[in-house]
Every structure is written in C-alpha cells, then in structure tokens.
Amino acid sequence: MLTSFRSTQMPSTAKSSASAANHLTIPATWYHDAGIYKMECEKLFYSEWLLFCHETLLPSPGHYVAYTVAGRPILVLRGKDGQLKGFHNVCRHRASLVLKEGHGKTEVLRCMYHGWVYDTNGDLCKAPGFGGDEKSLCDRTSLFPVHVKNVDGLVFICMAAKPPSFEKSIGDLPAALKGSGIESFKFFDTAAHPLKCNWKTYIENYMEGYHIPILHPELNRDVDMATYKVVPAERIARHETGLKPGREKEAANTGLWIWLWPNVALNIYKNGMNLEIVNPTGPETTELRYCYMFKDLSKEAEPENRKTIDLSFTVTRQDIDICEIVQKNLHAGVYEAGELSPRHENGVVYFHDLVRAVHAKPA
Template identity: 40%
Template sequence: MSEHVQSILRQYDPTAPLEKAWTIPAPWYTDPAVAALEQQAVFGAGWQYVAPLDRLEAPGSFATAVVAGEPIVVVRGRDGTLRAFFNVCRHHAAAVATEECGSCSVLRCPYHGWTYDLDGRLKGAPEFEGVEGFDRDASGLMPVAVETWERFVFVRLSDKGMSLKEHLGDMAAGVAKLDLARLKFFERRRWTLNCNWKVYVDNYLDGGYHVPHLHKSLSTVLEYSDYQIENGARFCLQHSPLKSGKDAETAAVRKGDRAYYYWLHPNFMLNWYEGVMDVNLVLPLGPDRCEVIFDFFFDDVGESAAARNRASLAVGERVQQEDIDICEAVQRGLHSRAYVAGRLSVRREAGEYLFHRLLHADLAAGTSSPSPRL
C-alpha cells in the first residue's frame, strides 16, 4: 500500500476514548485512493446485503447486485438451496442475468448463449466442438458465499472471514424481538447522492442529533430527550419512545411504542416502527458519490392498506430528501481548506465513533493484505 494512503490513515487515532476522539479526517471522504482501498478491504471482505428474501423464495427465482464492483447473482435452485455466483459468463465475461430480479429455469448468457444450471454448472456451450483442453466441468459459474438472516440475503466475496451469525453478534437477538416475519416486502427505491457513502452513514449514526434541526416533522413523534444509543461489537442500535406528534401525516404512519434504528457495519440500516420497516444499503460510486437503496416492508401489502403504505413512503421520501440535502452540503464542506476533522458529542455520537474505529480496523487490515485474485 502506498505511503500516501498510509499517511492518510495515520491522521486518525482509533485508540482515543470518545470524550477525546476526533472524527475521521476529511481526506477519508475525498481521496480516490481511500475509496479504492475501501472496495477491497471493506466491501470486498465482509458481508453485504443484496436482496430481500421475498424475492428469492421460489425455485428459479434470482436477484442481481453489484458488490465491491463485482456483479453478483443469487438464485434459488430446484433443490431449494440458495446459491450465489459471480454474474460473469466464463466464456467472454458478459452478465448471465441481466435483470434486477426475476425467475428462470436456467441462467443463459445473452452474448453467445452459454447456459448454466441453477446450481452453477455449465450445461451448454454452443459450437464448441474441437476446442482442445476445454474442461466443461471446471467452467461453471464461480461461487460466492451466501447466507440469510431474517428477511434478508447477504453475500461475502472473500473466501475468508467470520460467518454472518458472527458478524451480526447480539444484533440478531435484538432484531428477533421485532418479529420481522410478519412483514412483507413492498418495493425497492434508489437514490443517487453527491456525497461519500460515509457521510450518509455518519448522518444516520449521530444519535438523533440532527433530527430536531433537520427533520421537523419526524421530530414531532420522537421523544428526543429519551433517545438512546447502544453499541454492540459491529452494530449500533438507536431507539426512541414515540409520541403523538403535531404533524398528522407523520403521526399517521409512524406508530407504536418505540422506534428502532439498527446499523450493521459497514453500510446496512434497518428502521422499524409498528407494522412498517425499511432497510437501507449505502453503496459507494466514487469518493464524491453514493447510491442509497431502500427496501420497504409492511405488515399488510394488500389493496386495503395501499393508502397507508403510500402515505408512509411519502413521509419517508420527505425525510430522505432532507438527509440528501444536508449530506451533499457536508461533502462540499469536506473539500474546504477550513475543515480537517471534528469532535464528537459524547451524549449523541457514540455510534459514529464505533463506525470510524471499525472502518479504521478494516482499512488497516487491508493495507497488509494482497488484492484478492480468483
């Protein structure tokens, strides 16, 4: 790893206690070399959410994703087994699955018609007679680790590392109390932001610090003074009692006794209210851009609940736009000569502190590890 990247990493001290800690410095959000290292050491090394389990329940159902720049396809086999592969034909590297999700009997490359069974084995290679040394059995799709948890499907590109259960730790037991099995997938939405992916995560993890200033309507239903932050090994839980707010549109769709906001390192978020949930995945598109994917779930996705569900999406979209505007403003500020790093609120920003230390650990490990090769 270059001395340039090493010098940027040394600007942050992960050993400082929260009351003495600074944020990670501005170059971590703006430097292309840091972004490149993150693809390998963060997104390419650990578990990444790719799809709701609802999309992958029937044999032949598939979903595609991009993880650390790698195209991935997850498919349910005829034997009921869920498998994941690099979505790359072994002939000339085209994608074998070209839709976000769907159903198929085989995976057929649209380029030259190479066909793979749902278990990844090569079934057909047209007009390949006479090719010497061609090993059909060794030419199947390259596998990727895949595991499920609750309503979610995760993959891991690296062939080394902890299991998904180990990665989740105590978060799994906490989320189990929310009874997510009652919820059904409703729809997926995407936003592209002009900010580094970590800016969005920082905003999520500030312990509600920005809520009374930025989210005026959401603030009317949250008990800000009793907003709590609890860190686990690789996750943060923020939760707040709910109250009857003055904003009728928000109060109508943000109900229950308590709101729960879970973050799982590095980029997965789960937001739960009674009968309503969305999960967010933040993906880097470069040092100054990211994509945020929202998957929405409701306890009732029938026609009788359509108005409620659309109203909930409208409230969520309003909050999301408020977050987009501030995150893009922050990214502009990170390029300023006036800013290098900031301090953290002991009361509010323990989650952000955890995120920065976990990120430092990942990047430090990545500087001593060779780039992965197949």
C-alpha cells in the same frame, strides 16, 4: 468493543475548543481519496459478510437478485433444490453480466451477450454455436462462487475465498431483531437513490439523531429528542426514542431503527420495514438501495403503507441533500476533522472505531 480514538490536537487553522474528552472524526481525506476507497473495497467490502437483500425477493426456485456491490456484480438465486446460491454475475466467456441488474425469475442463467447457459449450480451447460468441443468447455467452466447465508430472511454474501466468522460479523443483530417479526414481512416495492457522497458520509448521518430537529421537521413532529439516544452494541447500533405526547397514533415511521456494520439500516415500523443498503459506487458516489416490506399487502392497508414510504422519501431527500453538501466540504481542503458530541454522536464514534480497525488491518 474497540477502543476509541480521542482528540489530542485539532486542525491548527482556527480557534478551537478542542477537549481531550471528545472524540474526533476520521480525517477528511478518508471520504474522497481514491486509494483509500480502493483499500476499503479490498479490506472490507470484498472481504467481509455483507447484507445483500431480503429473502422475500427469492421466494421459490428460479427467483434471483442481481445487484452490484461496491462495483462487483453479484447474483443470488434460489436453486432447484430450494437452497440459496451466490455467484459473481460475470460470464466466464467475455465478462458480460450474465443476468441484467434487478430481480425476477428465470428458468436458466442465459448470458445476455452470446447466450452461454449456466445451470443453477453455476456450471456451464451450453455454449450455443461455439464450435469445437462444447462438452469439454462445459466441464471446465463455472461461474465464480460467492458465499451466502440467510438469517431471519436476511440474505448475506461474502466474496472472500475464506470468509470470516459469520456469527462475529453479525454481532448482536439476532438479539436486536428478536420478536420484530421481520421474517413474516412481504415484498412491496424497491427504490434506488444515487448520492454524490462517500458511503461513510451517509452512514454517519444515519448514526445520530442530533440533526433531526434542524433537518427533518416531519420526523421532528413525532420524536421526543429529550429521550432520543443511539445505543451501540457489537457491530450494530439501535436508535431509541420516546414519542411526543399525542403523536403515538400518527407517528408513521417510528419503531426499531438498527444499523448493521458496515452499510445497512433496518428501519422497522409498526406496519413493515425498509431495508436500506448503502452501496458504495465510487470514492464520492453511493447508491441507496431500499426494499420496502409490509405485514399486510391488502388494498385496505395500502394507504398506510404508502404513507410510510412517502415519509421515508421525504426524510431520505433531506439526508441526501445535507450529505452532498458535507461531501463537497470534506473535499474542499479546509476542514480536516471535527469534534463529536458526547451526548448525541456516540454511534458515529463507534462507526469510526470500526472504520479505523479496517484501515489498520494488514493488506
């Protein structure tokens, strides 16, 4: 694990009880500076393994998922051979999306602009009406490939030409998921929420339960804060908590909550899971992409499944509102950095360690 940065000085503008024992947050400029955002895209989102979607969206040949990842449209599909394949969703003709953003099933990859057709290996096989030597055009034209891996139904992509070690990238995730049964969950629904904040602002909110009693009254009914803790491990952090007495039956959304570096949360409940991808869309904008899966999709299970989603929406709204308030203040030029709680914010400290390591990487 990385060594953490400890505070040596506080912003000079106000009284401070700065202690050398407490960790400081990363600087406020890192949450809004366009150059820093671009650098994080290059060194992190375009270089490392990222969780892209759950395999439940890709059950058989022809199924595809087309999502934009940190500004780059990506396409993952199941080929005729049953294997998952990944491409940049950028037509080699004049740069249109090949397939519209979303998920579904298709026989061929037909570009939405002039109709060029690619096979499921990404090779151009038709350029209708192009004229000239179409065969030779097809022979030399393919979609740009993206690396794909699948672990327990979790589909990862890497845009780098030479990806880093996959095993190192997912760290302790396989151990943390052991026995969770996530590979058996079935697709139920997706949702997307636009956020006016930097991706790190939202991740930090996920990395601590400190705010639960103030911000999430519905969740606070169930969670016993005296036992609440965040346990960082290699590249992940796990939330652990006991429940308030008598709430064991009622608690809809408690279970296993795991964060995976850099931008994913796996919220595993009694009856299913919400895979939450925090997708950066700009220095101060982010998209939350949710995929809900449940064990039981029967009519009888529907009310319980809906209850889980409803509570998740309520909690998400509360988190979005506070993150957007925080983002404005991070950009307002008054706040530079703050001290993190040694009791509650060790997960934030770990996240900041990894962010600092990205910033320190050679270009």
